[in-house]
Amino acid sequence: MSERVDRLVARLPERELDALLVSQPENRRYLSGFTGSAGFLLLSADPPRLFTDSRYTQQAAEQCPDFRVSPLPPGWGWLVEHLKSSGLRRIGFESEHLTVASYQRLLAALQGEPALGRVSLVDASGLVEELRVVKDAAELVQLQRAIDIADAALERVVPTIAAGLTEREVAWRLESALRELGADGPSFSTIVAAGPNGARPHHRPTDTVIREGEPIVIDMGARVGGYCSDLSRSVVVGQPDDTFRRVYDIVLGAQLTAINTARAGMTGADCDNLARGVIAQAGYGDNFGHSLGHGVGLAVHEGPRVGPRSGDKLVPGMTFTVEPGVYLPGWGGIRIEDIVILEVNGVRSLSKAGK
Numbered sequence: 001m002s003e004r005v006d007r008l009v010a011r012l013p014e015r016e017l018d019a020l021l022v023s024q025p026e027n028r029r030y031l032s033g034f035t036g037s038a039g040f041l042l043l044s045a046d047p048p049r050l051f052t053d054s055r056y057t058q059q060a061a062e063q064c065p066d067f068r069v070s071p072l073p074p075g076w077g078w079l080v081e082h083l084k085s086s087g088l089r090r091i092g093f094e095s096e097h098l099t100v101a102s103y104q105r106l107l108a109a110l111q112g113e114p115a116l117g118r119v120s121l122v123d124a125s126g127l128v129e130e131l132r133v134v135k136d137a138a139e140l141v142q143l144q145r146a147i148d149i150a151d152a153a154l155e156r157v158v159p160t161i162a163a164g165l166t167e168r169e170v171a172w173r174l175e176s177a178l179r180e181l182g183a184d185g186p187s188f189s190t191i192v193a194a195g196p197n198g199a200r201p202h203h204r205p206t207d208t209v210i211r212e213g214e215p216i217v218i219d220m221g222a223r224v225g226g227y228c229s230d231l232s233r234s235v236v237v238g239q240p241d242d243t244f245r246r247v248y249d250i251v252l253g254a255q256l257t258a259i260n261t262a263r264a265g266m267t268g269a270d271c272d273n274l275a276r277g278v279i280a281q282a283g284y285g286d287n288f289g290h291s292l293g294h295g296v297g298l299a300v301h302e303g304p305r306v307g308p309r310s311g312d313k314l315v316p317g318m319t320f321t322v323e324p325g326v327y328l329p330g331w332g333g334i335r336i337e338d339i340v341i342l343e344v345n346g347v348r349s350l351s352k353a354g355k
Contacts, residue, residue: 268310
C-alpha cells in the first residue's frame with residue numbers, strides 16, 4: 001500500500017496539486033487497504049491520513065498501519081480544520097464520485113473561513129484509476145481466485161440445468177455455488193436469460209421457464225478479497241438448433257480472433273475491431289451493440305475501455321474482458337466472455353470455464 005501511495009503522491013505535481021482527497025471506495029481500498037463503507041483519504045507530501053467515523057476506528061487502525069487515522073464527524077469541519085493548519089492550497093477531488101450536493105457544502109465550508117481564501121478545489125478524476133489499470137502481483141493473485149471460483153461455480157451448475165427450471169432458480173444455484181466455493185458474494189447481479197430474453201444483454205432473471213432447444217445466456221462473477229470476476233457462457237438444454245450452432249461459432253470465432261491477435265500498443269478500439277470485424281463479415285454487425293470488453297479489478301467495470309470509440313492504449317499488465325455477442329430479437333442471444341491479461345507477447349486468458 002505504501003508503494004501505491006508513493007506513486008500517487010509523486011504524480012500530484014503533474015496536476016499542480018498539493019493534495020488529493022480520495023472518496024471513491026475502490027480507490028480508497030486500493031491505496032489504503034481500508035474496507036469500511038465510510039471514509040476519506042487525504043494524500044500529500046505529509047504522512048497519509050484516513051478520516052473515518054467511530055464505527056471503523058479500530059478496523060482502520062488494523063487495516064491501514066501506514067495511515068494516521070482521524071475522526072470523521074458530520075459535515076466538512078474536519079477537513080477545514082486540517083487545511084487551516086497544513087498549508088495545503090490546491091486540493092484535488094474525485095468529481096465522478098463526490099455528489100454535487102457534497103461538493104457545494106464543501107465549497108461553502110471553505111468559503112466560510114477567511115483563512116482558507118486561497119484554497120481551491122481541483123477536479124482530479126482518473127488520477128487513481130490510471131494507476132489501477134495495471135495490476136501488480138498481489139492483485140493478480142486475488143483476481144485469479146475470483147476467476148477460478150466463478151469458473152468452478154459455472155462448471156458445477158450448468159450440468160444441472162434442465163427444462164422446467166426458471167431463470168431465477170438457475171441464478172440462485174449459481175450464486176449459492178459461488179459462496180460455497182469461497183466467494184464473498186457475486187460481483188454483480190447474475191444474469192440468466194433464456195430463449196428470447198437472451199436478446200437483451202442485461203436481462204435480469206425472471207420466472208421464465210427454460211425450454212429444450214432454446215439458448216441460455218449466463219453472465220456471472222465472484223467477488224473475492226475485493227476483486228471481481230466476470231464470466232459469460234451460452235448454453236442450451238437438449239439439442240441446439242441451426243441458428244444456435246451458426247451464431248455460436250461466429251461469436252466464438254470473434255472472441256478467439258481478438259484473444260489470439262491483440263497486442264500491446266493497440267488501442268481499445270483496435271482490439272474491439274478485431275472481433276467486430278469477424279461478426280460484421282458474417283452478416284451480424286448490427287446485432288453486436290455493446291463494446292468488446294472492459295477492465296476488471298476492484299470494480300467489475302473499470303479501465304481500460306475496450307470499445308469502438310476507445311482511445312485507451314493497451315499496455316502489459318492490464319486485465320480486461322473479451323465478450324463479443326450477437327443478439328437476435330425473438331430468438332435470443334449468444335455471448336462468450338473471458339477475462340484476459342495483456343502480456344508482452346500478447347493476451348493470455350485467465351478464465352478456464354469450458355466453452
